[in-house]
Amino acid sequence: MDSGDTPLTERGIRTREKLIAAAREVFEERGFIDTRVSHIARHAAVAYGSFYTYFPSKEAIFLEVADRLFADMTAHRFPSPGREPADRIRRANREYYEGYLRNAKIMAIIEQVATFNEEFKELRRKHRATAVARSARAIERWQGEGLVDAALDPEMTARALAAMVDHSLYLWFVQGEEDSDATGRLLDTLDALNIRALGLPPAP
Amino acid sequence: MDSGDTPLTERGIRTREKLIAAAREVFEERGFIDTRVSHIARHAAVAYGSFYTYFPSKEAIFLEVADRLFADMTAHRFPSPGREPADRIRRANREYYEGYLRNAKIMAIIEQVATFNEEFKELRRKHRATAVARSARAIERWQGEGLVDAALDPEMTARALAAMVDHSLYLWFVQGEEDSDATGRLLDTLDALNIRALGLPPAP
Amino acid sequence: MDSGDTPLTERGIRTREKLIAAAREVFEERGFIDTRVSHIARHAAVAYGSFYTYFPSKEAIFLEVADRLFADMTAHRFPSPGREPADRIRRANREYYEGYLRNAKIMAIIEQVATFNEEFKELRRKHRATAVARSARAIERWQGEGLVDAALDPEMTARALAAMVDHSLYLWFVQGEEDSDATGRLLDTLDALNIRALGLPPAP
Amino acid sequence: MDSGDTPLTERGIRTREKLIAAAREVFEERGFIDTRVSHIARHAAVAYGSFYTYFPSKEAIFLEVADRLFADMTAHRFPSPGREPADRIRRANREYYEGYLRNAKIMAIIEQVATFNEEFKELRRKHRATAVARSARAIERWQGEGLVDAALDPEMTARALAAMVDHSLYLWFVQGEEDSDATGRLLDTLDALNIRALGLPPAP
DNA sequence: GATGAATGAGCGTTCATTCAT
DNA sequence: CATGAATGAACGCTCATTCAT
Numbered sequence: 001m002d003s004g005d006t007p008l009t010e011r012g013i014r015t016r017e018k019l020i021a022a023a024r025e026v027f028e029e030r031g032f033i034d035t036r037v038s039h040i041a042r043h044a045a046v047a048y049g050s051f052y053t054y055f056p057s058k059e060a061i062f063l064e065v066a067d068r069l070f071a072d073m074t075a076h077r078f079p080s081p082g083r084e085p086a087d088r089i090r091r092a093n094r095e096y097y098e099g100y101l102r103n104a105k106i107m108a109i110i111e112q113v114a115t116f117n118e119e120f121k122e123l124r125r126k127h128r129a130t131a132v133a134r135s136a137r138a139i140e141r142w143q144g145e146g147l148v149d150a151a152l153d154p155e156m157t158a159r160a161l162a163a164m165v166d167h168s169l170y171l172w173f174v175q176g177e178e179d180s181d182a183t184g185r186l187l188d189t190l191d192a193l194n195i196r197a198l199g200l201p202p203a204p
Numbered sequence: 205m206d207s208g209d210t211p212l213t214e215r216g217i218r219t220r221e222k223l224i225a226a227a228r229e230v231f232e233e234r235g236f237i238d239t240r241v242s243h244i245a246r247h248a249a250v251a252y253g254s255f256y257t258y259f260p261s262k263e264a265i266f267l268e269v270a271d272r273l274f275a276d277m278t279a280h281r282f283p284s285p286g287r288e289p290a291d292r293i294r295r296a297n298r299e300y301y302e303g304y305l306r307n308a309k310i311m312a313i314i315e316q317v318a319t320f321n322e323e324f325k326e327l328r329r330k331h332r333a334t335a336v337a338r339s340a341r342a343i344e345r346w347q348g349e350g351l352v353d354a355a356l357d358p359e360m361t362a363r364a365l366a367a368m369v370d371h372s373l374y375l376w377f378v379q380g381e382e383d384s385d386a387t388g389r390l391l392d393t394l395d396a397l398n399i400r401a402l403g404l405p406p407a408p
Numbered sequence: 409m410d411s412g413d414t415p416l417t418e419r420g421i422r423t424r425e426k427l428i429a430a431a432r433e434v435f436e437e438r439g440f441i442d443t444r445v446s447h448i449a450r451h452a453a454v455a456y457g458s459f460y461t462y463f464p465s466k467e468a469i470f471l472e473v474a475d476r477l478f479a480d481m482t483a484h485r486f487p488s489p490g491r492e493p494a495d496r497i498r499r500a501n502r503e504y505y506e507g508y509l510r511n512a513k514i515m516a517i518i519e520q521v522a523t524f525n526e527e528f529k530e531l532r533r534k535h536r537a538t539a540v541a542r543s544a545r546a547i548e549r550w551q552g553e554g555l556v557d558a559a560l561d562p563e564m565t566a567r568a569l570a571a572m573v574d575h576s577l578y579l580w581f582v583q584g585e586e587d588s589d590a591t592g593r594l595l596d597t598l599d600a601l602n603i604r605a606l607g608l609p610p611a612p
Numbered sequence: 613m614d615s616g617d618t619p620l621t622e623r624g625i626r627t628r629e630k631l632i633a634a635a636r637e638v639f640e641e642r643g644f645i646d647t648r649v650s651h652i653a654r655h656a657a658v659a660y661g662s663f664y665t666y667f668p669s670k671e672a673i674f675l676e677v678a679d680r681l682f683a684d685m686t687a688h689r690f691p692s693p694g695r696e697p698a699d700r701i702r703r704a705n706r707e708y709y710e711g712y713l714r715n716a717k718i719m720a721i722i723e724q725v726a727t728f729n730e731e732f733k734e735l736r737r738k739h740r741a742t743a744v745a746r747s748a749r750a751i752e753r754w755q756g757e758g759l760v761d762a763a764l765d766p767e768m769t770a771r772a773l774a775a776m777v778d779h780s781l782y783l784w785f786v787q788g789e790e791d792s793d794a795t796g797r798l799l800d801t802l803d804a805l806n807i808r809a810l811g812l813p814p815a816p
Numbered sequence: 817g818a819t820g821a822a823t824g825a826g827c828g829t830t831c832a833t834t835c836a837t
Numbered sequence: 838c839a840t841g842a843a844t845g846a847a848c849g850c851t852c853a854t855t856c857a858t
Contacts, residue, residue: 036851047819048820049819049855111319115312116238151396159390164364166371167367171332176329189356196403445832560804571780596768597765597771660825819857823855828849836840
């Protein structure tokens with residue numbers, strides 16, 4: 001009954017990977033609530049009982065799927081040194097938009113699970129805190145350099161702007177308010193509001 | 205017998221109200237998913253079957269609870285004529301904050317339900333569309349008066365700023381990131397970012 | 409709680425009649441199993457609770473409906489004196505066919521109820537026994553007159569021929585095997601088989 | 613998990629068979645309407661949920677029981693070549709009587725279900741149509757050979773005589789009008805009426 | 817380890833009947 | 838007597854998890 005343990009054999013690893021890939025697809029298709037363990041097992045072409053050889057519960061496999069997602073969402077982050085702040089914001093945002101689009105469906109499910117599962121709520125909170133802290137440090141730096149008004153609370157500003165971007169993308173791509181023709185306008189507006197709110201000089 | 209009907213007698217109306225009040229409390233306490241019809245009935249001190257005299261399902265009573273919430277959230281809106289734009293934004297935001305606080309718990313549940321129930325997704329969408337449209341009209345007016353940069357897309361700006369306020373409040377009050385000492389800083393920051401993003405002159 | 413009693417006031421009688429008429433229509437429409445007391449009450453434009461003022465149960469009102477049906481089915485029977493036996497059989501059958509058609513829908517429901525309700529099973533049995541006995545007496549008479557072979561068992565013959573007519577009509581009109589163009593052929597065949605089976609001389 | 617599937621293992625097949633056998637017994641005992649899935653599971657000494665591993669509903673298992681019944685009722689049919697028509701009718705009837713007796717109880721339940729379930733109505737209709745068609749062809753053949761009056765409508769005759777036999781047996785064995793001493797008289801009478809109605813020469 | 821059957825608590829919903837007004 | 842709300846036992850079905858092979 002050592003389910004959840006990392007399997008040791010080559011074959012076991014393959015089965016585990018099949019389950020994770022299947023889980024992501026099924027979760028994207030049906031949401032967390034409407035996904036059954038049987039769906040995942042069948043989709044992975046694995047016996048029902050074998051699921052529990054690798055994961056102790058539906059929550060556990062979802063946690064793994066979400067972990068990989070967060071890795072993907074943050075892996076592509078790389079600094080763009082020696083740029084104007086406005087330009088760096090635009091670049092960072094664009095990367096985030098792309099990541100969001102790539103993972104929009106599963107992001108939606110994570111959002112769903114976070115509304116009723118404490119463990120997930122906490123996971124989300126941590127990821128957000130990390131991102132907000134990094135962003136707040138950048139704002140403080142810019143305030144030190146006289147680029148951003150010192151009257152702004154760096155942490156709250158970072159929070160609010162992250163919320164703006166996150167939730168706008170969520171509503172647009174996930175909650176079906178998307179209008180693909182207008183996507184460009186939305187993204188441009190998010191960039192502009194970010195930059196204006198901070199009072200940064202628009203990059204030339 | 206046919207649930208969903210408006211009750212015809214005083215007594216029936218009372219029972220229905222008891223159920224709605226109980227439902228709100230139970231939903232706030234346990235969330236939508238973990239709420240059972242039996243919880244609501246018991247909390248209302250009403251027989252199990254009586255629930256179905258008034259509502260055909262858990263979804264139905266939740267819709268009623270949410271309807272009343274939206275009514276409350278919008279009812280308190282009143283115009284503040286002859287003010288500076290920045291001042292009006294601050295006032296409107298404060299009203300919204302108060303409404304949010306008053307209804308934070310149930311707002312959270314609505315957010316939850318909207319992640320898996322199409323009917324609710326649609327309800328939320330409509331309410332948001334109304335609010336965004338009003339806000340976009342105000343921005344256009346201010347652009348006409350030369351107070352806001354004409355380069356900003358009014359609709360997308362309205363969307364993004366609404367998302368910022370909504371989601372910030374949601375994360376703060378609902379997802380447990382609240383730190384009551386800092387609430388004032390958050391709200392001030394939201395006001396400030398709103399005003400700065402639009403490029404409005406800060407009211408004196 | 410004296411429900412089931414015959415009401416005394418004019419108004420009470422009217423309400424009771426309304427319920428019976430409504431019950432027949434609803435039973436015909438939905439069958440016994442799928443009929444709810446609420447359907448009957450609503451169809452009669454009578455309060456739910458009032459039903460129980462007049463009938464102690466769904467079974468009770470059905471019994472009343474069925475009683476009236478049997479009255480109608482037998483009321484039209486009148487002897488046709490001084491005829492040939494074959495002619496009398498044809499006449500009697502025709503009357504029965506007409507009655508069946510007039511009441512086919514409710515006959516179907518009675519058949520349904522008789523499959524699971526002992527009280528109804530017994531009611532049907534009695535009605536059938538009466539009809540079979542009368543028919544058997546006629547056969548005996550004809551045997552006495554040398555018109556029918558004395559080797560035939562009068563009671564069993566009466567039973568079997570009644571079963572033939574009853575069930576043929578049931579399958580034809582009720583179980584939806586009806587083909588209206590061919591109805592005449594079916595009825596003629598039933599007459600002919602009756603007469604031939606008894607060995608009666610075909611009426612000229 | 614998905615009920616209705618054919619089980620894949622020996623053990624699964626055994627459980628499924630246990631359920632079917634138990635279902636037949638419980639249906640015979642209590643009728644379709646008063647049978648609960650829990651009764652069947654308990655009678656089969658199987659967990660409640662296991663029922664749904666094999667059948668999606670009470671209707672589904674009943675369909676299977678009925679299918680097997682019809683197979684039994686028709687399997688024993690074998691031709692009796694080179695006999696007099698009257699003799700063949702007697703033989704065929706006797707076989708049918710025996711089958712009916714063997715399955716009388718469950719036949720009753722099928723009759724019951726056919727009164728309110730469209731799927732079953734249709735199943736019964738098909739079986740009857742097959743039997744009637746075969747019988748009608750025999751009548752036509754005898755008409756060609758001059759043994760049966762050409763004036764008789766073969767199809768309607770086949771229908772009516774089948775209805776006579778079927779319903780007589782039903783009333784006798786199922787609806788509790790049975791009087792075991794007289795059973796022989798009933799069967800003899802059914803044979804005789806069949807033969808006389810067709811005008812066949814009684815076999816010596 | 818893989819397989820798929822077995823388990824049963826749990827929940828939503830129904831509806832005949834009773835009761836308060 | 839009329840009215841319609843109140844009651845709650847009963848049942849069908851689900852599905853995460855455990856177990857036997």
